[in-house]
Amino acid sequence: MNPPPADVASPVEDVQGDGRWMSLHEYHVSLTREREPDVLFVGDSLIQQLGQYEVWQEMFVGFHSLNFGIGGDCTHHLLWRLENGELENIEPKVIVLMVGTNNHGHTAEEVTKGIEAVAQLIITKQPQAHVIVLGIPPRGQKPNKLREKMTAINDALRGSLPKLGRVEFLDSTKEFVHSDGLIDPSDMYDFLHLTNKGYRKLCEPLFVRLGELLHKD
Numbered sequence: 001m002n003p004p005p006a007d008v009a010s011p012v013e014d015v016q017g018d019g020r021w022m023s024l025h026e027y028h029v030s031l032t033r034e035r036e037p038d039v040l041f042v043g044d045s046l047i048q049q050l051g052q053y054e055v056w057q058e059m060f061v062g063f064h065s066l067n068f069g070i071g072g073d074c075t076h077h078l079l080w081r082l083e084n085g086e087l088e089n090i091e092p093k094v095i096v097l098m099v100g101t102n103n104h105g106h107t108a109e110e111v112t113k114g115i116e117a118v119a120q121l122i123i124t125k126q127p128q129a130h131v132i133v134l135g136i137p138p139r140g141q142k143p144n145k146l147r148e149k150m151t152a153i154n155d156a157l158r159g160s161l162p163k164l165g166r167v168e169f170l171d172s173t174k175e176f177v178h179s180d181g182l183i184d185p186s187d188m189y190d191f192l193h194l195t196n197k198g199y200r201k202l203c204e205p206l207f208v209r210l211g212e213l214l215h216k217d
Contacts, residue, residue, distance in 0.1 A: 003105035006114030009079035012072070021070060021077075028068045029085035037066040039210060040092040040129075042078060042118075043099040045071030045193065046137065055199040059207040063214060066092075074103045075114025079121060087125040094213055095122050096206065098134040100153055101192070108152035115153070116160060119167050130213055133161055135171030137202065139192045143181045170209060175201045 004010040012021040039060065041047050047069030050056055056067070068086055070077070078099050097118060103111045115133065122131050135154040138147045154171055161167045176183050176198070183191055187198035194202060 003074070003103075004076050006075045006103055006106045006110040007079070007117035008076055009083050010076045011080045012077050021072075024070050025081050025084070025086065028081070029088070031066060031068075032086065032089040035064075035066055035090070037064050037090060037092045038214060039063045039065040039094045039096065040090065041065060041067045041069060041096045042082065042086070042122075043069045043097055043134075044073040044078070044102055045069065046101065047096075047098055049193055050199055050203070053196045053199050055196055055203055059203055060210075063094075063210055066090075072102055073099060074106075075099050075111060075118055079114070079118055082118065082121055082125070087122065092126065092129055094132060094210060095126060095129045096132045096134065096210075097122065098136065100136045101139065101150065108149045108156065111149075111153050112156040112160065115157060116164070119161060119164055123165055123167065129166070131164075131167040132206065132209065133157060133167060133169050134202070134206065135169065135173045137173045137188075137194070138177055138183060139188075141183050141185075141191045147177075170206060172202055172205045 014021065047067060048071050051067040099118065100111045100115055103114060119131055119133055122129065136150045138150055140147055158169050158171065161169045176187050187195060187201065189195050
């Protein structure tokens with residue numbers, strides 16, 4: 001069975017029957033009525049889990065940040081969430097986006113289009129915001145086809161995103177692969193999700209860039 005198009009909004013199918021994904025989405029929507037974030041993070045588990053580590057407290061809480069990550073999300077799932085309330089009621093100065101690692105049924109070109117569609121939607125709904133798209137980290141302990149796919153997506157985004165306007169591509173993913181091609185479990189405990197040390201590598205350039213943007217504003 002083919003997945004929905006990567007650049008067309010569609011919600012997660014509740015195959016487990018517990019409604020968790022929709023409940024999280026509705027919780028995020030409720031937060032837009034209660035908070036006034038300067039920085040909004042959107043994406044999949046790599047964004048969601050960031051909020052559970054020391055790095056979040058050290059680097060991003062001071063920027064009045066909100067985290068709207070949901071584990072397992074693909075580009076089309078995030079598109080649906082952002083079209084259905086998660087960008088309402090708030091006017092963040094910066095929106096940080098990372099998504100795409102879960103789009104297993106799509107080609108690199110399709111995932112790139114999906115990420116571009118998310119960025120374009122953010123620009124349309126939040127014209128005051130500066131958008132930072134983070135490069136998708138590599139995955140797997142050893143070189144593999146998925147890593148090659150992520151590299152192809154990142155390379156394409158590096159060229160296409162700046163053409164959209166107030167969007168920039170920030171890629172600090174090369175820090176994770178050593179000269180022998182291996183990823184260290186001290187950076188990625190399951191060779192996909194990041195440890196606090198791994199998040200520090202990923203987020204230090206972002207922390208610096210957010211400081212520049214928010215200070216300028």
